[in-house]
Amino acid sequence: MSTTPAADSAELRLVVLGRTGEGKSSAVSSILGLAHPPQDADVMQECSKHRGEAAGRRVSVVSSPAWFGSGCDPEERRRLISSFVSLSSPGPHVFLLCVPVNQPADGEANALDALTELFGPSAVGTNAIVLFTHTEELEEDEQLGGYLATWRKDLLELAGRCGGRYHTLETRGGGEAEEGKAVEELMEKVEQVERHCSCPLYREAEERVRQRQVEIVRRRRGGDQVGPTDPQPEGDVTEEEMEAARDEAERSVGDLDVDVESVFPASAPPRAPSFLWGLWEKLTGWLPRVLRREALLGALVGLFVGGPFGGMMGATVGSVATEVGRRRTQKVK
Template sequence: MSTPAAHSAELRLVVLGRTGEGKRSAVSSILGLDDSPQDADVTQECSKHRGEAAGRRVAVVSSPAWFGSGCDPEERRRLVSSFVSLSSPGPHVFLLCVPVNQPADGAADALDALTKLFGAPAVSANAVVLFTHTEELEEDEQLEGYLATWRKDLLQLVERCGGRYHTLEARGGEAEEGKAVEALLEKVERVARPCGCPLYQQAEARVRERQAEMVRRRRGGDQAGDVTEEEMEAVREEAERSVGDLEVDVESIFPPSAPPQAPSFLWALWEKLTGWTRWLPRVLRREALLGALVGLFVGGPYGGMMGATVGSVATEVVRRRTQKAK
């Protein structure tokens, strides 16, 4: 399906992530907006913002976490229909916000959901991992090194997205943040082809139908040729928001799951371990966490002794390496 001329030069981005994973900050950074709470992170509704970024026309759609297992089927259908209609005729990229200080399970679920809805190319050709919460890294530590050394699970997400990842949390002030946004949009342009699939074709057909109806009502039955480009764009935005639910078979794509349970045992332990290590100096955090994890997986009194030993040895290695470097 062809793209309307008014939107052919516009980059369309869909930002996905759970509450607290940096989605709101990402939208604000891209479009230079105030970090306002009136966003999908808080309202649990899909939102769309248009503007200019690095000399380009950009439309950014932000969506709540409809991909979670605890989402009600009707709510999931409504949210999917909303963000698909707002990003029709198809986004150039899906930006998946992934905190560097959390396990990769939730982000992997999001990629699985995108694959089920739009097909494998939506992930391999149109998705970018957008790392957030990078302030957790040490001052002299680069994201690339951190991922390669400590977070192979996050690298697996990147591999699923065609090797594409980025962060907008540049160190160095507004100038560096502007460069980070420009670099992101360059990556988006390299993707080039908008995500297209039957669901987006259905959405675009409905949007155009609603758009034509609205124009006819406004012009009292006259043809759309009398409408200016600005008016057509405003009517299209209204049409995108009034499409209603699309024909998304959420029951088969997302089969019913067990009722939401308390956080898993391992996840709860991960939260505790990362929590109590925060008060330690940064250089000791990983070594302490490493020892604790060894004790956790070995188990029993021997696990505790082995974990303590591993943590102590790792800390001593870092201490000596630091002294040697001075």
């Protein structure tokens, strides 16, 4: 993979990724200082691009629905990948992976695997930052770093794959000054990356975007301003015209040559839920939040192991899980 210094670009490009409900829209809103979150890319099932300023820097932020989950149709996956790649061409300076601190991170680990397969190891090791969300789950006096080190070493390992880079835009006070500081710190981390992601897929996208850009300018100018093979329109074509043509070109490139079959091999369909799993889901809906899964976990361990030893093991598992759940959910009053 080749890279290009960020200093050579007047605009920093960010791609925001994450599963549904993991805070992508809020992240875009915070970065660009929008009064209202943009339309949710997951709801629209379309990639979106927003331009603006963040801490004094010109930025473009691309948000994409989740395309790395096992339930995504191959053709839909190819369409979404092609779309966010074209919108962030010639390559993003960072991939921001939204990761909630209160959920398992298997899906996000799969996302990093997919980025590596699609764009090369540097896409994760050099150009990815974990953006932690749902930090309201932490206790009021608990810092994110301490929480991760004590309770969620799996999330620290996830950030470790990204060169140890992680951040959060969520602030306890919620004031403008704190939010502005969080965005400023994020942009400093983006600039420390220094080089934007580049690979054959992004080079293909950039070539197609430039060709479409020329075609769009020719069409709008009646076909007499540029030649069919001119790499860059010249003459009296304004910067605004070129930028508008670029925006249209990015949205109309079409599917790229994404080998989704090799990156996402077909897997066997999920098995139907068992009776015990269905019972588990029903019972967990009845019990209080702090106790429901932890107590049931201990009970089921005791049930399956059986005997006095099983009872003791179940009690131990239940009490440990309850304490972990308490720390994750209780607030200091």
